Amino acid sequence: MVVSKEIHLVKRPEGMPVNSDFAMVEATLNAPADGEVLVRNIYMSVDPAMRPAMTNGQTKLDRAMEGSAIGQVAASNHPDFPEGSYVLHRAGFREYHLSDGKDLSVIVPEGESLTTHLHVLGMTGLTAYGGMLVTGELKENENVFVSAAAGAVGSVAVQIAKIKNCRTIGSCGSDEKVDYLTNELGLDGAFNYKTQSIARSLHELLPEGIDVYFENVGGAHLDAAMGQMRALGRVPVCGMISAYNTKGARSEGVTTLSNMIYNRVTMKGFVVYEFFDMRDQFLADMRQWIAEGKMKYQETIMQGVENAPNAMIGLLQGENSGKMLVQIGPETE
Amino acid sequence: MVVSKEIHLVKRPEGMPVNSDFAMVEATLNAPADGEVLVRNIYMSVDPAMRPAMTNGQTKLDRAMEGSAIGQVAASNHPDFPEGSYVLHRAGFREYHLSDGKDLSVIVPEGESLTTHLHVLGMTGLTAYGGMLVTGELKENENVFVSAAAGAVGSVAVQIAKIKNCRTIGSCGSDEKVDYLTNELGLDGAFNYKTQSIARSLHELLPEGIDVYFENVGGAHLDAAMGQMRALGRVPVCGMISAYNTKGARSEGVTTLSNMIYNRVTMKGFVVYEFFDMRDQFLADMRQWIAEGKMKYQETIMQGVENAPNAMIGLLQGENSGKMLVQIGPETE
Numbered sequence: 001m002v003v004s005k006e007i008h009l010v011k012r013p014e015g016m017p018v019n020s021d022f023a024m025v026e027a028t029l030n031a032p033a034d035g036e037v038l039v040r041n042i043y044m045s046v047d048p049a050m051r052p053a054m055t056n057g058q059t060k061l062d063r064a065m066e067g068s069a070i071g072q073v074a075a076s077n078h079p080d081f082p083e084g085s086y087v088l089h090r091a092g093f094r095e096y097h098l099s100d101g102k103d104l105s106v107i108v109p110e111g112e113s114l115t116t117h118l119h120v121l122g123m124t125g126l127t128a129y130g131g132m133l134v135t136g137e138l139k140e141n142e143n144v145f146v147s148a149a150a151g152a153v154g155s156v157a158v159q160i161a162k163i164k165n166c167r168t169i170g171s172c173g174s175d176e177k178v179d180y181l182t183n184e185l186g187l188d189g190a191f192n193y194k195t196q197s198i199a200r201s202l203h204e205l206l207p208e209g210i211d212v213y214f215e216n217v218g219g220a221h222l223d224a225a226m227g228q229m230r231a232l233g234r235v236p237v238c239g240m241i242s243a244y245n246t247k248g249a250r251s252e253g254v255t256t257l258s259n260m261i262y263n264r265v266t267m268k269g270f271v272v273y274e275f276f277d278m279r280d281q282f283l284a285d286m287r288q289w290i291a292e293g294k295m296k297y298q299e300t301i302m303q304g305v306e307n308a309p310n311a312m313i314g315l316l317q318g319e320n321s322g323k324m325l326v327q328i329g330p331e332t333e
Numbered sequence: 334m335v336v337s338k339e340i341h342l343v344k345r346p347e348g349m350p351v352n353s354d355f356a357m358v359e360a361t362l363n364a365p366a367d368g369e370v371l372v373r374n375i376y377m378s379v380d381p382a383m384r385p386a387m388t389n390g391q392t393k394l395d396r397a398m399e400g401s402a403i404g405q406v407a408a409s410n411h412p413d414f415p416e417g418s419y420v421l422h423r424a425g426f427r428e429y430h431l432s433d434g435k436d437l438s439v440i441v442p443e444g445e446s447l448t449t450h451l452h453v454l455g456m457t458g459l460t461a462y463g464g465m466l467v468t469g470e471l472k473e474n475e476n477v478f479v480s481a482a483a484g485a486v487g488s489v490a491v492q493i494a495k496i497k498n499c500r501t502i503g504s505c506g507s508d509e510k511v512d513y514l515t516n517e518l519g520l521d522g523a524f525n526y527k528t529q530s531i532a533r534s535l536h537e538l539l540p541e542g543i544d545v546y547f548e549n550v551g552g553a554h555l556d557a558a559m560g561q562m563r564a565l566g567r568v569p570v571c572g573m574i575s576a577y578n579t580k581g582a583r584s585e586g587v588t589t590l591s592n593m594i595y596n597r598v599t600m601k602g603f604v605v606y607e608f609f610d611m612r613d614q615f616l617a618d619m620r621q622w623i624a625e626g627k628m629k630y631q632e633t634i635m636q637g638v639e640n641a642p643n644a645m646i647g648l649l650q651g652e653n654s655g656k657m658l659v660q661i662g663p664e665t666e
Contacts, residue, residue, distance in 0.1 A: 052591070218591060227581075240591040248560075253586010258385070258551060258573040260602030267600045269593030 002029050002038065002074075006064035006094035007308045013054055015245045016316060021054075022309040027064070029098045037081045037099045039071035042331055043301075044092030045118045046311045046324040048151075048216075051244040065308075067092035068123055070107060070114055072332070081106065088117060093308055095328055110287065114331060119152050119323035120297050121286055123272050127238060128156035129282050130275030131214060135236035135268050142211035143230070144168045145202060147221045149190060150177035150298075152323040153238055157214045158187055159295050166212075169205040171198065171221065173318040180321070184296060198224035209233075215267075218242045219252035226265070227256035235267040245316060298322025335362050335371065335407075339397040339427035340641045346387055349578045349649060354387075355642040360397070362431045370414045370432045372404035375664055376634075377425030378451045379644045379657040381484075381549075384577040398641075400425035401456055403440060403447055405665070414439065421450060426641055428661055443620065447664060452485050452656035453630050454619055456605050460571060461489035462615050463608030464547060468569035468601050475544035476563070477501045478535060480554045482523065483510035483631075485656040486571055490547045491520055492628050499545075502538045504531065504554065506651040513654070517629060531557035542566075548600075551575045552585035559598070560589035568600040578649060631655025 003026050010023045032038045045068040053059045059066070069092035073085050078101045081087060087104040091097040107117050119125060131153075132138045144161040148154040149170020158181065161168040169189040170181050181190035189205035191198075202210065202224055209230035215222060218240025229235070243251035259265065275282070289295035300320040302311045305328045315324040336359050343356045365371045378401040386392045392399070402425035406418050411434045414420060420437040424430040440450050452458060464486075465471045477494040481487040482503020491514065494501040502522040503514050514523035522538035524531075535543065535557055542563035548555060551573025562568070576584035592598065608615070622628035633653040635644045638661045648657040 052595070056595075222590065223586075237590070237593045239594060243588075243591040248589075249591045250588035251591060253556075253588050254590060255576075255583035255586050256581075257555065257570070257587060257600075258576045258582045258584060260570050260600065261572060262385070262389075262602070262604065264602045264604060264607075266602075267590075267593065269595070269597045269599075271595065271597060274597075 001031065002096050003027070004029055004094050004096035005305050007305060008062050009054055009059050009065055010062060012061070013245075017051070017054065017309070017313055019309055019313075024306050027094070029096050032075050032077045032098060034077050035100060037073055037078045037101050037104065038075040039087055039089065039091075039097040039099060039104070040074040040333065041069050041071040041092065041095055041097060041328045043115055043118055044069040044308065044326045044328060045122070045124070046308065046315050046326060048239050048241045048244065048315065050312060051316060052249055055249065064091070065093035066090050068118055069097075069328075070117055071097060086114060088122070093305065095305055112287070112290065115299055115301070115323075115325060116297070118325060119299070120156060120290065120295060121283060124152045124323060125156050125286055126275050126279065126282050127272045128153045128160060129286070130272065130278060131236045131238050131270055132157050132160045132212070134275060134278075135270040136212045136214060136234050138164055138166065138212055140165050142166045143206045143208060144212045144214070145206060145210045145225055146170045146214040146216070147225075148172065148216035148241060149181055149187070150321065151216060154214070154216055155185065155297065155322055156295070159185055159289070161212075162186055163289060163294055167206065169202075171201070171217070177321070180298070193221065199227065202228050212236070214238060216241060219254070223252070223254045223256050226254065226259055229259055229263055229265045231263045233263060233265045235265065237267060237269040241316070299325055301325045301327050303327050334364060335429050336360070337362055337427050337429035338638050340638060341395050342387055342392050342398055343395060345394070346578075347580075350384070350387065350642070350646055352642055352646075357639050360427070362429050365408050365410045365431060367410050368433055370406055370411045370434050370437065371408040372420055372422065372424075372430040372432060372437070373407040373666065374402050374404040374425065374428055374430060374661045376448055376451055377402040377638075377641065377659045377661060378455070378457070379641065379648050379659060381572050381574045381577065381648065383645060384649060385582055388582065397424070398426035399423050401451055402430075402661075403450055404430060419447060421455070426638065428638055445620070445623065448632055448634070448656075448658060449630070451658060452632070453489055453623065453628060454616060457485045457656060458489050458619055459608050459612065459615050460605045461486045461493060462619070463605065463611060464569045464571050464603055465490050465493045465545070467608060467611070468603040469545045469547060469567050471497055471499065471545055473498050475499045476539045476541060477545045477547070478539060478543045478558055479503045479547040479549070480558075481505065481549035481574060482514055482520070483654065484549060487547070487549055488518065488630065488655055489628070492518055492622070494545070495519055496622060496627055500539065502535075504534070504550070510654070513631070526554065532560065535561050545569070547571060549574060552587070556585070556587045556589050559587065559592055562592055562596055562598045564596045566596060566598045568598065570600060570602040574649070632658055634658045634660050636660050
């Protein structure tokens with residue numbers, strides 16, 4: 001038997017979530033029965049997409065929340081998951097996870113840190129990779145704009161665009177992030193949307209217009225970007241974080257969509273599981289790009305499962321640099 | 334030599350066009366030289382898309398405006414266009430057109446009226462056909478919503494959806510048009526957006542949601558429809574007439590676009606020339622559907638080239654039923 005602290009959603013948030021929307025609860029798990037595995041969680045991911053799930057009912061009340069996590073097998077009665085091995089699963093927001101093995105996949109790091117499997121080498125990276133290359137149909141030498149470009153998905157998206165020799169710009173929410181995007185990631189331009197006009201910045205930084213707008217924000221960002229899309233432009237819609245804390249997930253009004261007609265623009269929502277069949281190619285490309293220094297990343301790691309709600313709130317307020325993670329326990333025990 | 338009255342745009346309209354934005358001018362055309370054709374225009378088309386062209390510079394000031402027209406060859410020095418034959422071209426808004434033949438295509442009616450080549454059998458019909466079947470990827474038995482469904486393009490679009498056994502509903506701007514859509518065209522539902530809530534009407538008439546929204550209006554229509562799109566829904570964007578008379582062609586704000594993400598909705602602007610290579614199949618299908626009574630149409634015909642501005646203004650105010658045309662001269666002379 002093990003006691004596991006876990007985070008429940010106890011109230012559907014109205015607007016920005018607050019701490020009282022969550023509760024920490026202690027659960028007692030049995031030792032693994034035949035065919036079962038007890039996983040001790042190490043890191044969990046905090047994603048913007050968790051916010052709409054709290055409102056639309058996908059996240060159940062009064063149960064441990066869900067989200068990507070990496071843990072180590074603490075005890076096993078399952079031949080595929082020996083004790084000590086690392087596994088990826090969706091049962092984050094808790095210290096321990098008792099599994100029949102069906103939801104686990106083994107991770108074997110090839111020199112890279114464990115955490116990368118929750119971002120650049122994980123769902124976050126695959127989201128950016130598929131969103132850019134499949135949904136966005138990115139071509140060499142195009143003009144690319146990524147919103148929330150210093151975020152976990154955005155920072156991978158902009159680097160893929162640079163790897164494809166695109167003129168690439170990004171928006172972000174602080175001057176420090178502007179520095180990071182231009183000086184560390186080598187973008188051709190970046191701006192702080194909190195202090196600069198989005199439309200004017202786009203016009204100045206991509207005067208010929210936008211071929212691909214990788215959409216993470218929605219609302220005013222989309223209003224400005226859609227007005228500057230070029231012929232046959234594409235808008236892969238990964239997220240709309242600006243809408244997640246409003247009633248009905250409504251964004252600020254977008255008024256420029258008529259530009260889609262004459263410029264024959266395509267706008268397309270996508271979800272990462274569309275790209276699961278590309279995972280081998282994705283991992284090979286990303287590992288090579290990381291090795292070549294072309295794919296950098298930042299992590300913001302908060303400590304302790306009890307801080308998962310704070311990590312979620314901080315993420316929605318843009319306090320993270322790169323991937324927001326929570327460390328639940330030590331990497332080895 | 335022939336004197337030809339023609340309509341010029343003399344001022345870029347602000348908001349709804351007014352008569353003083355246009356002028357009627359008399360031009361004198363020479364008799365056709367070797368290789369030339371003199372066309373006496375009979376009917377011309379008035380299209381919503383002409384409105385944004387007046388603002389974005391595509392329509393030049395102080396020159397005869399352009400638009401689809403059908404005329405009869407009045408005099409010819411070109412072997413491909415014998416006197417008396419009917420031709421389709423883009424030099425509407427004038428009584429006569431002197432051409433080198435490169436912009437003319439001969440029309441040979443197979444029993445149908447000449448005017449149908451400006452709507453169901455012409456660009457209007459091809460717009461609806463390609464927009465539904467190619468851009469919209471319409472499948473049998475889907476749930477379909479068409480805005481401006483009593484308009485020239487919309488009324489073809491809804492009938493194609495019915496032919497494909499789709500549950501099909503439409504919006505329009507008068508109760509008479511609601512009657513026409515449900516009683517004449519056999520739609521499963523229709524509503525007057527001027528007196529009914531769009532969102533509530535969609536919910537009542539298509540409670541399971543929308544697979545294909547054929548977009549002619551934009552703004553509040555799109556705001557309501559996007560919120561009710563189903564998984565893998567498509568929004569072929571044909572036009573956004575609600576935005577055409579505003580500064581910068583801006584629509585009312587659309588706030589529901591975050592629904593594109595989880596439902597993986599695709600929204601795509603298109604232009605009719607994308608479908609030119611389908612014209613033979615289109616004509617064969619449409620002639621068959623007309624013969625079977627499955628493709629009906631209405632025409633609103635104003636008389637005299639001098640009324641072309643009034644026809645344009647009336648179209649933008651929704652005063653037409655079906656295709657808005659101007660008759661410039663008699664069918665035979």
